[in-house]
Amino acid sequence: MYQSHPLLERLQRSIDLTAAERDAILAVPVHQEAVPADQMIVREGDRPQRSFLIEDGLTCASKVTRSGNRQILAFHLPDDMPDLQSLLLPRLDFDIWAVANSTLIFLDHAPLRALGLEHPRIMEQFWRATLVDASIHREWEVNLGQRQGLARMAHLFCEIMTRMEVAGRARDSRCALPLTHEDLADALGITPVHVSRVLGELRNLRLVEFWRGQLEIHDRAGLAALGEFEPDFLHLEARRIEAPS
Amino acid sequence: MYQSHPLLERLQRSIDLTAAERDAILAVPVHQEAVPADQMIVREGDRPQRSFLIEDGLTCASKVTRSGNRQILAFHLPDDMPDLQSLLLPRLDFDIWAVANSTLIFLDHAPLRALGLEHPRIMEQFWRATLVDASIHREWEVNLGQRQGLARMAHLFCEIMTRMEVAGRARDSRCALPLTHEDLADALGITPVHVSRVLGELRNLRLVEFWRGQLEIHDRAGLAALGEFEPDFLHLEARRIEAPS
DNA sequence: CGATTTATTGAAGAAACTCAACTCGAGTGG
DNA sequence: CCACTCGAGTTGAGTTTCTTCAATAAATCG
Numbered sequence: 001m002y003q004s005h006p007l008l009e010r011l012q013r014s015i016d017l018t019a020a021e022r023d024a025i026l027a028v029p030v031h032q033e034a035v036p037a038d039q040m041i042v043r044e045g046d047r048p049q050r051s052f053l054i055e056d057g058l059t060c061a062s063k064v065t066r067s068g069n070r071q072i073l074a075f076h077l078p079d080d081m082p083d084l085q086s087l088l089l090p091r092l093d094f095d096i097w098a099v100a101n102s103t104l105i106f107l108d109h110a111p112l113r114a115l116g117l118e119h120p121r122i123m124e125q126f127w128r129a130t131l132v133d134a135s136i137h138r139e140w141e142v143n144l145g146q147r148q149g150l151a152r153m154a155h156l157f158c159e160i161m162t163r164m165e166v167a168g169r170a171r172d173s174r175c176a177l178p179l180t181h182e183d184l185a186d187a188l189g190i191t192p193v194h195v196s197r198v199l200g201e202l203r204n205l206r207l208v209e210f211w212r213g214q215l216e217i218h219d220r221a222g223l224a225a226l227g228e229f230e231p232d233f234l235h236l237e238a239r240r241i242e243a244p245s
Numbered sequence: 246m247y248q249s250h251p252l253l254e255r256l257q258r259s260i261d262l263t264a265a266e267r268d269a270i271l272a273v274p275v276h277q278e279a280v281p282a283d284q285m286i287v288r289e290g291d292r293p294q295r296s297f298l299i300e301d302g303l304t305c306a307s308k309v310t311r312s313g314n315r316q317i318l319a320f321h322l323p324d325d326m327p328d329l330q331s332l333l334l335p336r337l338d339f340d341i342w343a344v345a346n347s348t349l350i351f352l353d354h355a356p357l358r359a360l361g362l363e364h365p366r367i368m369e370q371f372w373r374a375t376l377v378d379a380s381i382h383r384e385w386e387v388n389l390g391q392r393q394g395l396a397r398m399a400h401l402f403c404e405i406m407t408r409m410e411v412a413g414r415a416r417d418s419r420c421a422l423p424l425t426h427e428d429l430a431d432a433l434g435i436t437p438v439h440v441s442r443v444l445g446e447l448r449n450l451r452l453v454e455f456w457r458g459q460l461e462i463h464d465r466a467g468l469a470a471l472g473e474f475e476p477d478f479l480h481l482e483a484r485r486i487e488a489p490s
Numbered sequence: 491c492g493a494t495t496t497a498t499t500g501a502a503g504a505a506a507c508t509c510a511a512c513t514c515g516a517g518t519g520g
Numbered sequence: 521c522c523a524c525t526c527g528a529g530t531t532g533a534g535t536t537t538c539t540t541c542a543a544t545a546a547a548t549c550g
Contacts, residue, residue, distance in 0.1 A: 005259060022511060025300060040409050040548090045477075058296075058530085061383075062332070062382070063384075063387050065387060065392070066473040066475075068472065069335045069391040070391075071386055071390045071391045073383045073386050073387075085376045085379070085380075088372060088373045088376055089373065089376050089377070089480050091382075091477065091480070091482070092384065093380050093478045093480070094383060103493090106409050116364045116365065117369075118365075120361065120362045120363075120365045120368055121362070123365055123368055123369070123372070124333060124361075124362075124368070126372075126373070127333060127368070127371075127372040128334065130372070130375065130379065131333055131334050131375060132334070132391050133331045133377065133379060134330070134378060134379035134382060135330075135334070135338050136306070137379060137382040137383055137386060138306075138318045138338065138339060138382055139308075139318055139338075140386050141382060141389060142308050142310060142316040142318075143388055144389035144390045144434065145316045145389045145431075145433070145434030146310050146314040146315075146316045146434060147310070147506065148506085149506075151503075153468060162323060168358060180527095180528070180529090181528075181529065182528085186390075188390070189389065189390030190507090191506075191508080192504070192528090192529080193505075193507075193508080193509095193531090194505090194506055195529095195531060196508090196530055196531085197530085197531090199529095200530085210377050224266040228310050228311040228312065228374070230311075232290075232336065232338060233338045235334050235338070236337070237336070309512085365502070393536095393537070394537080394538075395539085425496065425497090426497065427496080432508090434540075435538070435539090436539060436540080437496085437497080438492090438498085438499090438538090438539075438540080438541095439537090439538060439539075440497095440499060440537090441498055441499085442498085442499090444497095457547090
């Protein structure tokens with residue numbers, strides 16, 4: 001008999017599980033919760049006792065500097081586990097917000113950690129997920145440090161569209177992306193005013209349109225070329241790992 | 246009888262190990278290698294079969310964009326393991342260079358991974374190390390996205406000095422830091438010309454001097470205030486974990 | 491020692507910012 | 521249904537930060 005469990009579904013996408021591993025995962029209690037847009041989920045300095053998996057929606061990680069400026073550090077799509085790290089680093093070093101109305105699956109740290117210690121192959125998958133996050137952060141460092149506005153925006157849009165497709169949330173280079181200009185500005189390290197100008201330019205170039213929370217890429221190759229986007233940093237290469245015999 | 250092993254020393258700094266764990270670590274073959282300054286250690290796209298621990302020296306991770314600009318993503322000090330991630334993400338997404346002459350301890354992936362799978366508490370420590378790296382990347386995103394030249398440099402210097410002290414490589418707010426202006430520029434997302442001007446300003450403010458590969462901070466509090474530096478993101482809070490009974 | 495890299499300084503220009511006015515659309519309540 | 525408000529986006533003008541280019545000075549290396 002098949003039992004559904006969000007964590008099981010998530011993990012089975014990356015590796016083949018043994019019966020024992022499956023049973024252990026099924027034993028992890030889950031708690032689904034709906035979070036409305038613009039609500040903070042966890043706060044910098046928190047010591048959360050649980051992590052979460054995004055079932056549906058959009059969240060972002062951000063930090064506010066002492067002088068009051070916000071930098072968005074990452075966007076999280078369905079299937080992401082944005083604060084897995086709190087399992088090992090007790091004090092959270094960033095905020096997480098719901099950008100859109102989101103459905104989250106909460107998982108208490110205690111059973112999650114026990115699961116990892118008992119089944120190291122599962123721990124490896126958790127670890128791997130955080131390594132991909134780190135890789136995306138590195139690519140953002142490049143984007144913020146080395147590219148100017150137009151290319152920066154192009155790169156971000158390419159990343160988001162690619163990940164939306166992986167998450168099954170995009171069709172025909174179109175997806176919902178309910179960000180304000182201010183959100184984009186804080187992700188790209190520019191001002192909202194400049195976001196408006198850059199978006200206008202991208203539209204004139206017939207590369208992308210971002211309009212009313214919808215992202216539509218008209219020229220995939222052109223946008224990728226402008227943004228110097230190469231998806232290697234997402235580490236998407238499908239590598240299903242077989243269960244040990 | 247006590248046997249010395251660089252990985253054992255590294256891990257014993259963060260957790261108490263059981264006898265079995267110690268024995269397993271001692272069984273991991275190590276291979277020490279001296280790497281001269283300005284030599285590449287691993288390259289983006291590589292699929293390394295080994296990771297390394299820095300015994301002594303200074304390395305950096307960097308990426309070069311298609312248009313030929315380099316962004317330095319992180320600096321690595323003694324006791325760091327810069328490419329631990331290649332254990333689970335086979336394709337490396339950045340280059341690693343030796344900035345100074347460095348002594349590296351190479352560890353083959355196969356025994357390292359077996360060690361983690363057999364001893365999940367050790368895997369947790371490896372995981373944790375990569376999580377701290379990720380946290381530093383996030384702080385760099387904030388630095389690159391939200392602060393201007395002067396504050397950016399101040400923040401970087403505070404980070405490096407703090408980590409140098411932890412690594413036992415700094416005294417009296419002084420340490421060796423053999424970076425060129427070009428290196429600093431590529432780490433901060435500004436030009437070498439501007440680095441020169443910013444360093445001059447920091448000197449005039451009597452906050453720091455950076456001269457001939459030596460970093461000396463004259464006013465720790467002033468520099469931290471200017472750079473909005475708060476060391477939380479380094480996750481230094483000492484938390485030795487006891488061995489299970 | 492000369493050669494070459496590294497750092498400094500000045501002047502002109504580009505990218506992005508700030509400030510302010512204006513437009514547009516989505517509610518909300520009368 | 522319309523008037524009103526409020527938040528979000530757009531546009532223009534002037535300013536700041538940082539870049540680029542170029543020339544010079546200083547340090548390092550063979």
